[in-house]
Amino acid sequence: MMHVLWVLLPMMLVFNRGGCMRGLILGGHEAKPHSRPYMVYILYRRNSGETVSCDGFLVREDFVMTAAHCKGHSMLVFPGVHNKSAIKPDSRLRVTQHVHPEYSSDRRNDIMLLKLSPNVTLTNWVKLLQLPQTEHEAANTTACLVPGWGATARGGENSQVLREVNVTVDPSLNCDTSRTICTRGQAGPFKGDSGGPLVCGNVAYGVVAACDIIKGKITYQYTRIAHSLTWINKIMNPLH
Template structure:
């Protein structure tokens, strides 16, 4: 496994089809190391090629990410800041549970990964809260997106966790029942798929896609509250 990681990480191709082709991408800054302890780095194998996504811990035995990040093999690494320092022994395997209504146009682009074994919570590994109901009255417009995605057009991903502040815009033309949207020069890019849209310390969205008309950039996030019933079905109580 050490040999596999050593070979993969420097040359990993990021298979995120939702990225906008642009030269200024995330527009954020490096996160303080381990200040986002719910973040996990995901390697997945699709056919014969490895790629990466982000995810976040929602329970000791579950990670949430994007459905388009599903692979035949899924390896999850918690407690990571710099991917160059990944400890192969920290890897967990994930069994994917894709939303039953997920489609190739990124509708319901959400997935839960059942971990084996469960994570051990500590200062570097913690959980991120989800909306408790489908009511999003506490959703604010000022939000945060962390991720290891690319920071420029010619990069394949950031080695260190970065984060960017974004503003939710309810007026944007997106399916508001299933998606939350932001726009502007800053936002997620290739390799950020599956990460959380965090507003007030709660994950309200999952990074899904980026669209452009060559003048403006719109970022869409799968609305977590819309899948509240499905999430509760998959995440049966711990015993």
Template sequence: MSIRWHITCLLLLRSCTPGFSTHDGIVGGKVSAPHSRPYMVYIRDKFTKQSCGGFLVREDFVMTAAHCIQSNLMVYLGAGDTKHLPAGVDVDPIPYPGFNMKRKGHDIMLLKLKTPANLNKIVSTIALPKPENEKISKDCMVMGWGWQNYDQESPSDVLKEANVTLIDSENCGTADTLCTQGSAGPAQGDSGGPLVCGGVAQGIVSFYNTKTKPYLTVYTHISHYFSWIHDHMKPTQQQYET
């Protein structure tokens, strides 16, 4: 099980190696209208060039998957075409302490921006779920710069999106996950992007199970990590109050 988890995590990462074809992204998706998803963040390691998606949740914090952690991450806010990226921002990664690359679960990470974002029409935040146990819309959307095909190296230059539908939790996995199943959805390179339901970021793209047909995509359920998120997103002065 631990080996399978490690492999499926890696399936949703991608290396921007020269020579990759650069056509479409999200499987079964369409190109997003320019700047229509201003919360989307392109994340890439400065040296390995491995990349993920993420989303801006406050002017100084990006949320993504913990398995996207690298030593020299940069975030690109308001990114559209990855061939023409804006200036990158250095970050301090804060992975959830219970995450382990060899096991399932707890696949969530905050990235603290060393230079807070200037919010505008191109760069903006997305809402997180409310603390109450509210009902989640089953009609959702995923976005990313990943591959067009699950088995074909075709990362996208431009942001793409696809509609997905939540399945019942009993057919999903652990309590801290949400799942979708179908022919459209995230592929390699889309890790860390948001599962957006009703305009709210309800989940984080984690991995997909290649044993099922159509593929089952698993997302970290954000609402299960409210306490941890709140503790790390307090204003700086509050972190030192007793």
């Protein structure tokens, strides 16, 4: 069952931070339909009236995780989607947004939780994605996956179907490693993929945040989820 979630939020969507839009981000392939059942497609309106999109992922029946810069007005959230043209909204749920209190425009702590009410119903097409269990947990492999509905080429439109691309975490990229994970190469997330997960071994370790040109090479930056676990647990379990 599709679920449509409305919420009034502030405005903003920027994926590139230093010139990634000038290069071609190719690679990846269409995901097997509903093989990433945690993925959530998000639409919202900017103050200008323009409709833009982000990605997100289910981390509990009542919470979606996405990027903090995916803030906007009249938000619509669609779990269980593969092909966007097949979306048939049949219900509306209330959503409360929780932006990380230390989020800043330079992409530090670029993470947001959307509280759903009532909960979504888990099915074969709608499932949860596991989060890290400790603040120091790191992926036990550098081979990871990024799914999303973003563009596949410079100047191209966002994909109608969910795609995925294999990426390699590179600890040598000199990111702010306490808050950020980086991957590098011609293949990676692009415009429209913001807010999606960096999945390593069936665990979400990062949230797609930005890309930049560093020393002539495209570098993709993901908010490190483990760094924000204290805040995440406070929001998701306020009585504990």
